[in-house]
Amino acid sequence: MTGIEFTLKRMAVLLLAVVVLTACTVKREEPKAVSPDLGATEKVGSSKGFDLDNQPYLGDPDAPIQIIEFADYKCPACKRWKDEVLTPLKENYIDGGQAVYYYIDLPFLAPDSTLAALAGETLYQQDPSYFWTYFNLMMEHQGKKDEEWANREFIIGLVADEIPQADLERFTQELDEAKYLPQIEKDIRIADAHEVGGTPTVFVNGQMVEDVSYAGIKAAIGGE
DSSP: OOHHHHHHHHHHHHHHHSOOOSSTTOOOSSOOSOOOOOTTOOOTTOSTTSOGGGSOEEEOTTOSEEEEEEEOTTOHHHHHHIIIIIHHHIIIIITTTSEEEEEEEOOOSOHHHHHHHHHHHHHHHHOHHHHHHHHHHHHHTOOOTTSOOSOHHHHHHHHHHHOTTSOHHHHHHHHHHTTTHHHHHHHHHHHHHTTOOSSSEEEETTEEOSOOSHHHHHHHHHTO
């Protein structure tokens, strides 16, 4: 069994515990049947418990406003949110130091969602800048939700062609070994602890935002 096959089989156990959604933004009706021990993880209403020290971020981590998104690279609504909400948030709040944005993986749509998340985490461990290039490229080249487009061949080719400064040999080896799979599993447990039922789900200073449009996020920021 290859490392990738092992990864997908291992993740299948967790994915079965996540509500399978036909749309990316429906709410969970009930908690998961199995919830792993989260130690000191805190729940809704606090910016603690998101493992922010180990999450990719844009902006100043000491900014007064924390915006946290749970997302899946295969989720069409996540792509729209990046284009229509994150872009103006970056221009109007993040670049100016008023807010910081954190990205947390919630791969639930398909097995290749997990592989895409694992690849992003693997690049992040090499250099955070590689992650953000990958993040933008994956959203730009997002395929159909019901097609297995985020496969090993596509991802390695993308990194080789578009992130030439990355150590491709190291990336490929660590991806095949699923070296950083525990971080993806932890992200899924964090999502469960905070009652995240779909993607994109957004928190502003620890509070889940119902309206994730730009206007809704702006209103949530204004209410802080």
